[in-house]
Amino acid sequence: MSVPPSPDDRLSLADRFATLRGAAWKALLRQAEALAYLVAGLPMALWRAFRGKPAASLPPAEYLHRYYAWTYWRLPWGPLKAAVAAVMWPVALIAAIWLFTGRNGKAIAARSGVSVAAQALGQADMAARHAIAPFWYYMFELYLPERGRQAGLYLTAHETIGPAYALLQPPEGADFLDDKIWFAEHCHAAGVRAVPVFMHFSKGERRPLKGGVDQLPEADLFVKPRSGAGGHRMERWDFIGGGRYRDAHGTVLDGAALVQKLARQSLKDDFLVQPRLKNHPALDDIANGALATVRLLTCRDGQGRPEAANAAFRMAIGNSVVDNFHQGGLATAVNLATGEIGIASDIGVRPEVGWRDTHPVSGARFAGRILPHWPEVVALAIKAHEAFPQRVVVGWDVAMLEDGAMIIEGNGKPDLDIHQRAERRPLGGARIAELLAHNVARRAGNQSKSRPD
Structure with missing residues (x-):
């Protein structure tokens, strides 16, 4: 569906310059x-x-x-x-x-x-x-x-x-893990429960989408860049009735106006509309209104099977849109065997946050809690990795909803900072280091036709 043209919607020279400037930046x-x-x-x-x-x-x-x-x-x-x-x-x-x-x-x-x-x-x-x-x-x-x-x-x-x-x-073109549209479609085909995509906007138009919808659902929505990461440029739009939606800043738009807005945004970058997922009720008091997720790290072992290596649970504190650790959220280590979480901190560059066992906004205690659906969370991450056979290591973002676990996205180059910070220890002596070193040595040996000497 093309958006009716307007002075704001046309790819003017200014728009083209802004697009090029964004790509250059x-x-x-x-x-x-x-x-x-x-x-x-x-x-x-x-x-x-x-x-x-x-x-x-x-x-x-x-x-x-x-x-x-x-x-x-x-x-x-x-x-x-x-x-x-x-x-x-x-x-x-x-x-x-x-x-x-x-x-x-x-x-x-x-x-x-x-x-x-x-x-x-x-x-x-x-x-x-x-x-x-x-x-x-x-x-x-x-x-x-x-x-x-x-x-x-x-x-x-x-x-x-x-x-x-x-x-x-993996070889170029083996998969498109970072493409949120391809990722959602691939997971659906593989029977992996992952967040769907309702609409796709690009270059001022709504693009055809397999499994998409013709109109915005009368439900809470989440908007994000197609290739974005780190919680940047994401928006939450809550359905307030009468065909209207309100964002985190209080702006209210009806469905048609929101579609127009997203089309204009897409002149510079592709944007997606997804359902706004809601936490399991057991997490509401420590989530600050945002979806709280687990970053679960999986890596292939000596037999090529995905293995869960580390997990960190993330909570928002400064906003109600994203829980991202690099956007000011808290993270705590998760016991892989039991799903129990402990004390939490931010990324470590704001000393006033420190380490705490209660949420700084709600005051609710979280240290010692068992995360809901934990065995399912681990099993889902392993199943998701199996659906990407040429991936060696992936960091999965997994949500815990009232009706079970759901994959949000996979990260092909997962940052180890969150785990080393949350676990308060280096990972060079941990299982993930063994797995990474094994796979690097094997891949390096294959490239040179011999193992490293």
């Missing part, structure tokens, strides 16, 4: 992230540069560290990129120490007894010896002596999201 952010990883990971690459190819017999964390170092110098223009990183590293480190110490130093000193000066020196030490940037220093509480002694076991994004996950990705 996304590309720039990707390049900036890649550069940040190169700079942060330089010490790891230097200290392990002359140890040769990683041997599969190494402990998992050390194997992954060495694999990162070994691949660092084999990147296109690797030595030149390393030289640029070497110039930027001290400047970036000083700036990061100034930023994160200024934000956290006094509060952490009062809480832990570690002086601000000692924290600054500790950040420099962790960055130089373990390639752990100041951001992670506070996230993983490395100012605590018992954590600092385990610094070599932490797995950071530059080595996992970087070369390890890059090696483990």
Whole structure:
């Protein structure tokens, strides 16, 4: 269905420029992230540069560290990129120490007894010896002596999201895990319970959609970008009767006006309409109005079977739209065997949040609760992974509804930060490190026609 043209709807030169500008900005952010990883990971690459190819017999964390170092110098223009990183590293480190110490130093000193000066020196030490940037220093509480002694076991994004996950990705075109439309259709065909898509808007029009609807349902809705991540640009529209919907800011639109609005938004990016899911009633008092989800990490074992490795439960505190950990939410570790949750915290860069066993908004206690439908949550994540046979590792976002568990999405390059923060321990000595190291060694060996020596 095409939206009736209006001055706002036509792809004017301004619209086209905005679209190109948005694409250029996304590309720039990707390049900036890649550069940040190169700079942060330089010490790891230097200290392990002359140890040769990683041997599969190494402990998992050390194997992954060495694999990162070994691949660092084999990147296109690797030595030149390393030289640029070497110039930027001290400047970036000083700036990061100034930023994160200024934000956290006094509060952490009062809480832990570690002086601000000692924290600054500790950040420099962790960055130089373990390639752990100041951001992670506070996230993983490395100012605590018992954590600092385990610094070599932490797995950071530059080595996992970087070369390890890059090696483990399926062949191009094997699946389209990141495409929310394809994902919903594929899960439906595979018998995996996943959130459906009602409507798809692109370039100012509503596009045909398998299993879609002709009119907005008279129900609460959730709007998100087709390829978005991290809780960005998502909207909740609650049905208030009389064909009208209200968003989280109090804006009220009827169905036709909401369709027009979404069409205009899609001039710059594709948007989807999905049902707004509601938590199991047992979670209402700790969800702050948002859908609370579990990030459940699965990885293939030595026989190629998906295995549940880690789980973290997320709750919203600052808004009622998303529970995303990187958008200010809380996360707590989940006992894989029982579904019990413990104390929770944010990502670790706001010391006023700290660790808590009650929700900061509702005051409800959550530590010690058993999550509803827990065996079904784990089984559903395993079943979902089986539906993606060429995926080695996936981070599943799973909702717990009154009538059971439902997959929200799968993440092909899942961040380990949430698990290491929530579990208050490094994962380099955990099962997930064993699984990742095994798969990386096997894939690297297959590429070179021999196992790493």
